[in-house]
Amino acid sequence: MGRLLLEDGSLTPDWAPAFDAVPRAAFLPDLMWPHDMATGRNVAVDKRQAPERWQEYADSNDPIVTQWDDGRHDGPEPGKSFSSSSSMPSLVFSMLADLGVQPGQRVLEIGSGTGWNAALLAHRLGAANVVTVEVDGAVAAQAQESLDRFGLAVEVVRGDGFLGYAKRAPYDRIIATCGLRKVPFAWVEQSAPGGVILVPWGTYYGPGEATARLVVAEDCQSASGPFTRPVAFMRMRSQRFVWPRHDEYVPAGAMDAADVSYASSLTEEELCGGAGGFGVVPFALGLRVPEVAHTADRKRDGKRAVWFYGLSDRSWAVIVFRDDQEQAKVYQSGPRRLWDEVEAAHRWWVDQGRPGFDRFGLTVDQDGERPWLDSPGNPVRATGSP
Ligand SMILES: C[S@@+](CC[C@H](N)C(=O)[O-])C[C@H]1O[C@@H](n2cnc3c(N)ncnc32)[C@H](O)[C@@H]1O
The missing domain is CATH 3.40.50.150 (Vaccinia Virus protein VP39)
Incomplete structure (x- = not known):
């Protein structure tokens, strides 16, 4: 061994x-x-x-x-x-x-x-x-x-x-x-200047996470560093994700009232990214589109639905992939257009050269955490996002 x-x-x-x-x-x-x-x-x-x-x-x-x-x-x-x-x-x-x-x-x-x-x-x-x-x-x-x-x-x-x-x-x-979605500022304050915090961190978008290696600033008021590797840990007890009830988002008849469109580019393979939800695509999409959870139904009869639930409100979206149809059908409802956000985030990830885990990083300070690409001065989140 x-x-x-x-x-x-x-x-x-x-x-x-x-x-x-x-x-x-x-x-x-x-x-x-x-x-x-x-x-x-x-x-x-x-x-x-x-x-x-x-x-x-x-x-x-x-x-x-x-x-x-x-x-x-x-x-x-x-x-x-x-x-x-x-x-x-x-x-x-x-x-x-x-x-x-x-x-x-x-x-x-x-x-x-x-x-x-x-x-x-x-x-x-x-x-x-x-x-x-x-x-x-x-x-x-x-x-x-x-x-x-x-x-x-x-x-x-x-x-x-x-x-x-x-x-x-x-x-x-x-x-x-254990895995975290929020890094406590107390850990930064309790570190020595130049100390290191190694923490499995991810978003609510999917189950995947990666270890962030944060170096604590001299004044112990912030910590920042790159992700080192993808991991899958059990969550910290207080940060376990409780799935929202589907029918609270999508009550009977809601599909009929939703906005319908067709996804232009993204395939099922590109969206789900393989690796059982633990790949870099869902990780990166979660960094870019905060406060959203997604889940893919099991594929049946050549058809698979992928659902998105907004956690800051009751917005939802679903994209339905069918093997016999070139374009997937999309339903969206609520103040946020979650599919549009996810599709734009994927386009952004492609435009950045399809970065792997190690090009992303995280900064933590009193105001929370900010994911970045390549350097702390290049935040991942679109301005104005929740
Ligand atoms: C993967 S296990 C840790 C493995 C351990 N380091 C070892 O060497 O065996 C994760 C542990 O984190 C603990 N845990 C979960 N939430 C916690 C919290 N808020 N504070 C401290 N421990 C927590 C769980 O009870 C569990 O024992």
Whole structure:
């Protein structure tokens, strides 16, 4: 496993000693649910019943769910939605490489989970230099127990990581291992000048996100930097997206009253961009068209509808692609013309040379966050957008 991670570049040589000294297995519960990447399913594996299989998964590059439904779930069957996990080791080490720690630095981790990432950091920097915040009481207690058992006296704080942890500030590095839609200004204020905040960030447009590596300004009043890689994390609890009810937007008869047009250029493939909604196209469209969520229906009988819901009002749009028709039909309703906004955003992305994740970046200050292309002076959002 270590060799594979070294070969694919996710495990950098400076992290190899920590990888060898701190096995993921020491931080996993007896009953766990590895995510089988081939089938897309989670399977229950119990160490007490299948120790070899359990060890195989512990040593694999698969993400492993360790809690369902905020702890309300019982028994071996997977629950409805996962609420804590051990991330893919290749991702863990890629993010640690992005974080770029130096000896003696102080690190705040948001999202303790199993405690493994905090243990790796503690092995490298010393346990006294690492503090980790976990919102779930049972998960925090388990992480603390595992860290103590391993002989790493990291402080695990039970609390809302959105607030950071002012008591031990300033931090040279802050790393979030849950996904955010809003980056708290508290993290900027609690950083040392020149510190780094590494945070999985995305918009409400789709499920995809990317890690932003923000460097904190000397006055600790802003932080800015590029996105480093696409990722898929569970969201911070307070920032989970609750899908709007379709019929609140599109009640019976609303389709008949909507404005109808035909999409000129964009194909289904171009709009959805492959990669199950995690590609760069939905990421970029979400940066350009704020306060909108979209979802693609499953394709049936050569027909697929992609829906858009305005989150700042009840505007909606749907584009209906049919294999047997060259032009897709569009329905739009409400104060915003969401399809027009999305189509224009896609045209903008093409005009910019179809930028990948790494040409985008983010600036965070007291007023919120502003995505940019190539440099902070070149904001992505069209002026006047909500
Ligand atoms: C992917 S897991 C973290 C994995 C962990 N770093 C490890 O090494 O195992 C994400 C964690 O973030 C926690 N979390 C979600 N919202 C949070 C919040 N507001 N503050 C702190 N932790 C939060 C979840 O409970 C979950 O345990």
